[in-house]
Amino acid sequence: MRIRQLHCFVVLAEELNFTRAAKRLNMSQPPLSLQIQSLERALGADLFHRSSRKMTLTQAGEVLQRRAKNILAQHDRAILEVREAIAGHHGVLDIGTTGSILRAGLADLLARFCREFPGITVRLHEEAPALQISDLISGRMDVIFNRSPPAHDDLTCELAWKEDMVVMLPADHPLGAQDTLSLDDLRSERHVILRPDSSDFAAYIMSLISHGGMRPRISQQVVDAQSIPSLVAAGFGISVLPAGIAKLTSGPLISRPIAPESPVSEIFTVYSRHQRSPVTETFLRMARLARSW
Structure with missing residues (x-):
């Protein structure tokens, strides 16, 4: 039983007339009869x-008619899904990141992507940066978001945002009376920091608070930036950290911008240099567009 035969049957079963059915099918009656x-x-x-x-x-014929439309619909859907997969509109996308980058705006980007491409299932993996790199190299991840560019020949990256x-x-700290700091x-303050050997970004923060030869x-x-606000609130000290973490933190905490020149954290989209699926390419195109939002 071929799809073309089934299509002819469905039209003829609806018309119950060879002349009208052949006209709908844009064919003559003899081929339809065959x-x-x-x-x-x-x-x-x-x-x-x-x-x-x-x-x-x-x-x-009545039994086949009840089934035929469903068979044809499934056939058409299968073709559509294959074409969507080839075009990068259908499939699974595995993304690795950290909780702090989710807070920094990645969650909004993923929400918009899922709305625009409902045929793509996004699986989010919250992992340490080193593990993200390992999973990306092995193929377990398609894209990762990291605060440091990768040091691996098989990987490449683009600046996503700053x-x-x-x-x-x-909130009751004396420095809170100042609009900027x-x-x-911060020279005489106690600091809650990311462990400097946990990532390049943690080492960067250490370099900021050690500027000018200062011994902080x-x-x-800690190894997880999301642990910092609780320790600051508990009185263990202050912390220099990305604004996205501070913005969504509740409790008796405040944040102040750093002046005269505010240091920034760069967030990179990291992916394979050589092997990328159509779904990955679709996501990368949208991530690039996000820079202009």
Whole structure:
């Protein structure tokens, strides 16, 4: 049973007239008759009662009619999904990131992507930066978002966006009376920091608070930036961190911009240099457009 035969049958079953059915199918009556006869031979049953006065469906024809439209619809859907997959509009996308980058705007980008491409299933993996790189190289991830460019020949990256760094401190801290803070203002403070050996970004923060040969007073070191606000609120010190983390943090905390020149955190879209699926290419195109939003 071929799809073309089934299509001819469905139209003829609706019209119950060879002339009208052939016209709808944009074909002459003899080829239509051959398609129906071939289908009946394949099924081993007559599908129509034919007489000089009218045409009706046989019991076998009624059974096939109930199923045929669904079969054709599934066939059309399968073709559409294949074409969408080739075009990058259907499939699965695995994205690796950290919680702080989700807060920095990635969540909004993913929400818009899912709305515009509902045929693509996005699977988000929150992991440490080093593990993200490993998973991307092995093929377990399609794209990752990281605060440092990759140091691997098989990977490449694009700057996704930049995020200002701010000072987070308890709401009752004396420095909170100032509208802006300089790095020199932080010289005598205790700091809650990311462990410097946990990522290049953590090392960058350490370099900021160590500027000018200053030896910062380190109170606590953590590997997850989302742990910092709780420690600051508990009185363990202040922290220099991305504005996205401070913006969505609740509790007795405030943040102040750094002046006169605000340091920034760069966020990179990282992906394979050589092997990218159509779905990955679709996401990368939208991520590039996001820079102008």
